[in-house]
Amino acid sequence: MTQPWGPDILGEGFEQQTLNLDDGGIATLVRYAGSGPLRRDETSNGGIDADVLYVHGWSDYFFQRHVAEFWHRAGARFYALDLHNYGRSLRPGLVPGFVTNLVDYDADIAAALDAMGRSGARREDRPLILLGHSTGGLTLSLWASRHPGLASALVLNSPWLEFQATELGRRAIAPLVGLHARLHPLTPLPPVDPGIYTRAVSATLDGEWDYNLEWRPDRGFPITPAFLDAVFRGQATVAAGLGIDAPVLVLLSDKSYLQPKWSADALTADVALNVDAVAHRSLSLADTVTVSRLPNALHDIFLSPESIRREAFERIGRWLPMALQPTDAVVWEARTAGL
Template identity: 55%
Template structure:
């Protein structure tokens, strides 16, 4: 166990090479709130001589998720970077009894989680380059955070970021007033289940989804609530209006989408969560320099795809970061 600056690092459930630290965030109406940061450090020799030895990565997961992608972490640590992953409040390692999974009323709340993680990483004081890496809802969260904190990140990498509502811009604008009204009067009300478990089934068929601790990653996702959905739609509206993360950005997407409403074998090689063409268009509004890599055969989490697509995504990531000047 290592303790430094009030951050205590302990062994993580991912096994040797991974440690975690709990980051207290005060309390809300459901009780104590924490975030959890997981880290993987490069081999000592790579810390000194690896090509990315001055890089710190901060990864943020998507909806109904937590960090478990050890192969993704090793892409960075094998090149000398320090890798950190954040389980946001009320997700994964950060779930506490009685909490509504993933529930927030504004994505800006996560500024506290990210600030606590960055303090634990000690990136800024040591003058290291910060690379933000976000998947799905985490990609939306990090995009908005980077736009509110210009100059903090050296690069942003987004893995199928949820930058636009599945109904498209016109659909989002049509439902937004209805969602806002319900969020005001029934913020924690129940929504009909729209996740039929097919995306989870696709990952299991591919063999890329390890068993999760109970309740951390349910097959049909967390229940959703009006106030949370209003926060997501507000984030999409900000993206549509245009933001600037202030640094080069890579967006990794599947080449194609598949409807999530009924099982289709194509779900093992396409995105069955987002409409990737809409995401690609939205991605052009988040930075002055955006590289969009469409990966044939990729699923929603491109790094949980079948091996050829996973390898192509990894190669695109390495090429992108290698091309950035110090």
């Protein structure tokens, strides 16, 4: 049985609900029930009556209060999902982040939509806006492609749509990763994160953010063949073309810093993705894709310095009202009906 809503670790205005999945696992849904004023000037059309579902990235969970507050001020109902084996959903004995196929997250998303009161709801009811970061952006893109007619718009925050070494690198090593995933799915791969990203974002170092270090470790969870194989297969599906039937906004930094040692350049770049490769791959998502590059942004756009976060929110505010409007064809058909 799904648990009732209760207090969340983020404090006033936030609530959480444990979602019991059919396979015995659990996910956790967070909602923002803040009572702050609805600022109609956040969007160009006077507010957006929609549901927003946020999904985090690898070795992560939802803690970005300001993101929830932005959507609340814009008029939307904000929810965030901690997937099974992540964050609030972690329990003793579970392998953090373990998954063998990104399709496995369909159960988490279905349970979240049901708890949001959207079971079976289509976009003609209240719009559903999917907001995904990094691996969460890849997961939501694949989900939207498999579930046409449900999402009204996707906002992707540095989605991990392509391997850092580009498609050629992914295709070269994918068979070996797949073999290890079948034979030794949980054997940790050599670590690739020396803690550069944590240094850029953590308030204990050069960043400004406080968060749970057990749910978001300094060097991330150990990468396993099972997880990397799941990501590679998802990226291959994107490369083949998804045909998402909703407009997509992709937010990216203007540059990457993928070096193994610390530099001040890490404070003004994406240290996790090859942003140029992702920008190119974004065009495989849908017929209508907007790629928006933000100078000096970090991997999580919304953990960047305040001026960059503000610019990102403003770009969403300009893009989303137009994205949610009916297509020109629908408008033209309505205007010419009966002529």
